[in-house]
Amino acid sequence: MCGRFSFSPLTKIIEDRFDVKVDPSQYKQRYNCAPSQNLAVISNNRSEELSFYRWGLIPLWAKDKSIGNKMINAKAETITEKASFKNSFKRKRCLVLSDGFFEWKKINPKEKIPYRIKMRDDSLFAMAGIWDTWKNEESDYINSFAIITTVPNDLMENIHLRMPVILERKDEQNWLHDNNPDILKTLLKPYAAELMTAYPISTLVNSPTNDSPEILNPVEYLF
DNA sequence: CCAGACGTTGTT
DNA sequence: GTCTGG
DNA sequence: CCAGACGTTGTT
DNA sequence: GTCTGG
Numbered sequence: 001m002c003g004r005f006s007f008s009p010l011t012k013i014i015e016d017r018f019d020v021k022v023d024p025s026q027y028k029q030r031y032n033c034a035p036s037q038n039l040a041v042i043s044n045n046r047s048e049e050l051s052f053y054r055w056g057l058i059p060l061w062a063k064d065k066s067i068g069n070k071m072i073n074a075k076a077e078t079i080t081e082k083a084s085f086k087n088s089f090k091r092k093r094c095l096v097l098s099d100g101f102f103e104w105k106k107i108n109p110k111e112k113i114p115y116r117i118k119m120r121d122d123s124l125f126a127m128a129g130i131w132d133t134w135k136n137e138e139s140d141y142i143n144s145f146a147i148i149t150t151v152p153n154d155l156m157e158n159i160h161l162r163m164p165v166i167l168e169r170k171d172e173q174n175w176l177h178d179n180n181p182d183i184l185k186t187l188l189k190p191y192a193a194e195l196m197t198a199y200p201i202s203t204l205v206n207s208p209t210n211d212s213p214e215i216l217n218p219v220e221y222l223f
Numbered sequence: 224c225c226a227g228a229c230g231t232t233g234t235t
Numbered sequence: 236g237t238c239t240g241g
Numbered sequence: 242c243c244a245g246a247c248g249t250t251g252t253t
Numbered sequence: 254g255t256c257t258g259g
Contacts, residue, residue: 035259062229069257083239087236209259
């Protein structure tokens with residue numbers, strides 16, 4: 001699964017790496033991105049700029065936006081079959097930008113330890129996302145997204161049963177602009193484990209109200 | 224046809 | 236909106 | 242994902 | 254226990 005991540009590069013780094021324009025009044029470095037927050041994405045319908053969408057997909061037909069609290073992930077294996085996701089998969093895809101994500105490893109029925117997972121070379125990456133637009137009773141529009149998950153690779157297997165789909169850099173533009181569903185599905189696979197690394201961090205990350213760089217620091221746990 | 228659900232993860 | 240279940 | 246709330250009536 | 258909010 002993927003229920004929390006970070007994205008904290010400086011504006012110029014983002015513009016160079018992803019070839020987008022970043023509005024500095026909207027962007028802010030984030031160390032603990034949580035569901036329901038507006039987070040940095042690149043959408044297929046505005047791929048020249050960095051957009052901010054709400055995490056937790058609210059489908060077009062939703063009566064209440066709270067449904068989005070449950071729709072934070074979409075399983076790659078079934079995304080083309082689910083009524084809530086298939087339409088977005090066809091026409092509304094996005095890149096969810098990140099420099100690392102968090103998973104809680106269950107060490108016994110009562111205890112869990114948070115881990116940070118990132119690229120070995122600290123590079124930025126894009127997770128595969130789908131989005132939708134929803135209108136509330138006051139006719140305010142909300143753009144929201146879900147992160148696609150897949151089976152774990154050899155690194156993630158030790159931590160969790162699922163992991164987010166991380167796109168190879170060469171596939172990022174294809175995910176946004178290729179509309180062939182068969183090709184799109186081939187992009188939804190586990191990322192190469194040898195390019196990634198993971199380490200335990202403190203439970204500071206547990207509360208979404210903590211959003212400071214210290215969250216990323218390694219911590220030793222004694223058993 | 225209409226009514227009702229529409230999700231993932233983890234645990235039992 | 237679109238699919239499943241009755 | 243985790244944390245924190247979870248309710249109504251009537252009165253101020 | 255289960256839902257909502259972040």
